[in-house]
Amino acid sequence: MLSRTEHRGVCSLLSSVMSGTEAHADRQEDYRFLHSMLMEKKLHLLFKIHERLKRFEKRGPIPARDQASTLVPNLVDELSNYSTVQGEELLSLLCEPHFKSLLWVHDAVAQHQFEPQLPPLPENILEESDDSVKIVSLVKSAEPLGATIRRDCSTGAILVARILKGGAADKSGLIHQGDELREVNGVSLDHKTPQEILPLLASSQREVKLKVIPADVHTEQAANRKHELFVRALLDYDPEKDPCVPCREVALTFRRGDVLQVLSKEDDTWWQARHHGDHDSWAGLIPSEQLHQRRLALQQPQALFPSGCLQPPEDDEVEEDVDYGAISGVRVAGQRRSFRLGRRGGHGTDPRRRRAAGLEGLTRAPAYLEVVPFRRGPKDRPRLVLLVGSPGVGVSELQRRLLVSDPEQYGVTVPYTSRMTRIKEQNGVDYYFVSQRQFEEDILNHRFIEYGMYRGHYYGTSLDSVAEVMAEGKMCLVNLHPAAIKSVYTSEFRPYVVFVRPPRLEELRFTRRRAKFICPPEEGSGQARTFSEEDFEDMIVSAEDMETEHSHMFDKVVVNGDLTTAFRELRAALEQASGPNLQWLPAEWGPAEWVQGPPAEARGSQDHVAGWR
Numbered sequence: 001m002l003s004r005t006e007h008r009g010v011c012s013l014l015s016s017v018m019s020g021t022e023a024h025a026d027r028q029e030d031y032r033f034l035h036s037m038l039m040e041k042k043l044h045l046l047f048k049i050h051e052r053l054k055r056f057e058k059r060g061p062i063p064a065r066d067q068a069s070t071l072v073p074n075l076v077d078e079l080s081n082y083s084t085v086q087g088e089e090l091l092s093l094l095c096e097p098h099f100k101s102l103l104w105v106h107d108a109v110a111q112h113q114f115e116p117q118l119p120p121l122p123e124n125i126l127e128e129s130d131d132s133v134k135i136v137s138l139v140k141s142a143e144p145l146g147a148t149i150r151r152d153c154s155t156g157a158i159l160v161a162r163i164l165k166g167g168a169a170d171k172s173g174l175i176h177q178g179d180e181l182r183e184v185n186g187v188s189l190d191h192k193t194p195q196e197i198l199p200l201l202a203s204s205q206r207e208v209k210l211k212v213i214p215a216d217v218h219t220e221q222a223a224n225r226k227h228e229l230f231v232r233a234l235l236d237y238d239p240e241k242d243p244c245v246p247c248r249e250v251a252l253t254f255r256r257g258d259v260l261q262v263l264s265k266e267d268d269t270w271w272q273a274r275h276h277g278d279h280d281s282w283a284g285l286i287p288s289e290q291l292h293q294r295r296l297a298l299q300q301p302q303a304l305f306p307s308g309c310l311q312p313p314e315d316d317e318v319e320e321d322v323d324y325g326a327i328s329g330v331r332v333a334g335q336r337r338s339f340r341l342g343r344r345g346g347h348g349t350d351p352r353r354r355r356a357a358g359l360e361g362l363t364r365a366p367a368y369l370e371v372v373p374f375r376r377g378p379k380d381r382p383r384l385v386l387l388v389g390s391p392g393v394g395v396s397e398l399q400r401r402l403l404v405s406d407p408e409q410y411g412v413t414v415p416y417t418s419r420m421t422r423i424k425e426q427n428g429v430d431y432y433f434v435s436q437r438q439f440e441e442d443i444l445n446h447r448f449i450e451y452g453m454y455r456g457h458y459y460g461t462s463l464d465s466v467a468e469v470m471a472e473g474k475m476c477l478v479n480l481h482p483a484a485i486k487s488v489y490t491s492e493f494r495p496y497v498v499f500v501r502p503p504r505l506e507e508l509r510f511t512r513r514r515a516k517f518i519c520p521p522e523e524g525s526g527q528a529r530t531f532s533e534e535d536f537e538d539m540i541v542s543a544e545d546m547e548t549e550h551s552h553m554f555d556k557v558v559v560n561g562d563l564t565t566a567f568r569e570l571r572a573a574l575e576q577a578s579g580p581n582l583q584w585l586p587a588e589w590g591p592a593e594w595v596q597g598p599p600a601e602a603r604g605s606q607d608h609v610a611g612w613r
């Protein structure tokens with residue numbers, strides 16, 4: 001109950017509230033309602049309870065110490081020295097289990113140990129949290145929804161690629177570029193391609209219900225991922241052999257091809273990194289790219305070479321024309337021996353010319369290539385396979401074996417030529433026969449990966465024929481000079497580059513003792529002949545040059561010593577490259593927006609999936 005004074009105080013306060021509101025109450029009944037409510041006894045009691053609680057809160061008990069139980073052993077020791085009745089009684093009290101429990105509870109409360117222990121938050125809370133998911137319902141009208149979608153290659157997520165201004169999605173203001181789509185009308189989009197999603201959107205009658213993870217959540221995740229910098233090592237590094245490493249014990253050993261996660265680039269000279277997937281270990285020191293380049297520069301004081309040393313070949317030459325069907329008994333369209341352009345003398349790679357010009361090792365190959373993770377979806381086109389190697393090393397032989405081993409999995413392009421059709425040759429099977437004018441137009445339109453001229457006729461490998469093979473779902477094998485890799489080194493083709501390296505000289509002599517190759521026409525009218533010592537030397541020097549200049553683009557190096565072993569290794573690597581396992585693609589390719597369909601289509605439209613309807 002309120003004391004008299006308190007009651008009076010509350011009453012006078014409420015009366016003054018009433019007199020203050022009187023002027024503003026329009027109707028009598030409003031005033032009476034307010035009066036009865038404010039003068040209600042229960043309300044006054046609530047005021048009183050509130051005040052008492054407030055006072056109690058201020059005087060709340062504070063424990064004198066939060067570990068009272070630790071005093072007991074000392075006290076028991078002391079009391080054992082006094083043999084008084086009170087002392088003994090206190091001693092037996094202190095030793096009582098109930099009393100001990102009481103002190104234990106006291107300590108627990110004093111230390112606030114009564115609060116529940118929550119389990120740790122799962123790591124993927126951001127991805128799974130319901131808070132980050134929103135349900136959007138768009139009402140369909142005759143007009144298209146006005147957005148495009150794409151599949152993020154590294155995560156497999158379906159993202160809104162573009163919102164068209166003024167379209168239904170734009171007007172709704174509910175969907176934004178970068179939003180991730182999880183469901184359409186209750187159907188999960190997991191493992192679905194944009195092509196499979198379009199019919200889902202189109203089949204919705206009056207409204208489309210979307211489960212969406214907003215872009216800001218994504219940008220946050222992307223920002224987190226941005227800190228994850230991965231590089232592929234392009235050289236072997238052994239700190240034991242590096243006299244400059246500041247602290248050998250904390251330096252990281254790695255091999256060419258290893259994927260490293262760079263954790264710090266703060267120091268210009270020594271970065272901190274660890275092997276990908278090795279989350280338990282500490283970061284180790286690795287030489288920075290700048291340091292690597294400085295070291296290369298010191299090794300190459302003659303780097304300022306005179307211009308004009310590298311003269312373009314007079315005529316990019318094509319060697320043709322032995323059909324493998326005749327050799328292997330398996331006829332494979334487009335498989336032409338030595339259809340590698342500018343092999344000899346082309347691209348400034350003739351080892352003798354380079355050595356004479358003092359150009360060896362002038363290229364400053366990078367130490368690392370920035371890479372991003374990629375998992376091939378079930379409906380993704382296979383990667384383009386580029387096979388490169390020095391003349392005669394066995395690229396065509398390995399390619400032929402791949403084609404014979406699995407014609408469903410591997411395919412080759414049909415080359416283009418401007419020469420006349422010969423008897424028994426079929427257009428689109430042996431070659432695509434086009435006019436010289438057409439060929440030159442295609443050159444100007446950059447439609448060839450490689451092209452060259454032989455005896456007054458053009459020959460070339462066109463992007464369209466690569467697209468054709470890829471559209472069949474086959475891994476397209478292209479045998480080319482490494483200088484031409486750049487023309488297809490894009491997210492459109494995602495090339496997997498295999499470098500076929502010759503073995504050491506002794507093994508080369510031993511393994512090729514019975515091998516014959518078709519020598520270039522200028523040397524022997526296209527006749528088959530055995531390898532000479534000079535051929536072996538050329539092969540090795542040319543391979544070294546290729547590696548120095550282009551190895552940063554090689555995904556796999558296969559040493560072609562024993563042919564069976566080399567073939568087995570190549571095939572295993574290509575199976576990896578065509579599977580759903582984790583692969584690493586150059587970061588410069590950026591996110592690939594296409595999923596299916598020939599590259600020609602992809603070139604036409606970046607988003608490759610048109611507007612939703």
Ligand SMILES: Nc1ncnc2c1ncn2[C@@H]1O[C@H](COP(=O)(O)OP(=O)(O)OP(=O)(O)O)[C@@H](O)[C@H]1O
Nearest residue numbers: 338391392393394395396397511515516517561563
């Ligand atoms: N590992 C090997 N052991 C023995 N012989 C081999 C091996 N690899 C290739 N050969 C043989 O060497 C010869 C040349 O090989 P291939 O035609 O494949 O060379 P290439 O790399 O395509 O060069 P080019 O384009 O100059 O012809 C062929 O007779 C081939 O059978």
